[in-house]
Amino acid sequence: MTLDPKTDLTLTRTINAPRALLWECWTTPEHIKNFFVPRPHVIEACEIDLRVGGKFNTTMNVDGHRMENVGVFLDVVDGERLVFTDTYSEGWKPAPDPFMTAIVEFADDGKGGTTYTATARHRSSEARQSHEDMGFYEGWGTVATQLEAYAQSLK
Incomplete structure (x- = not known):
């Protein structure tokens, strides 16, 4: 995937947890509630x-x-990649004001951990800048840290 710095934001971290466990966390509603937004905010x-x-x-x-967010999966590669967007809701109904498409990728790091990459793609440079100004790096970085701590608690 070629990133466009005008419209894309990306964060890569090594997470000390196996890829299969991170995949389970990202694909199970009960797990999502434990890391998906920076605390003290919560997923209800x-x-x-x-x-x-x-x-x-x-x-x-x-x-x-x-805040209700509805979206759909555009791509699901078991254990490797999730692509989801708020551009559509279930049944391919277009959203009136979409924000982004997210790509979350998981790769073994060769040491028992996972290289975790989260990318947010936006429809314009203004939307990208707005997301960066909202705290993309801090927020998604906090989520990655929370994901690591939560996954380690499940081992």
Whole structure:
């Protein structure tokens, strides 16, 4: 995948947990609730239909405000890659104001851990900049740290 610095943001980390466990965390609603948003924010609900065209819906509580995010999976490569977007909801219904497409990739690091890459692709440079200004690197970095701690608690 060729990244476009005008519209894409990406974060890569080595996470000290096996790839299969991180995949399980990312594809199971009960696990998503434990790492998907930076604390003290929480995921109140999560629905996953893990297939291309299947739903990926979350309800976040951010400082007492409920935020519903609906989306679909565009690509699912078992144990390796998830691609999801809020451009569509289930049934390929277009969203009135989409924000991004996310690509989450998992690769063995050769030492028992996982190279974890999260990429956010945006429809414009302005949307990309807005996401960076909102704290993409800090927020997605915190999520990666929370994912690692949560996955290690499951070992």
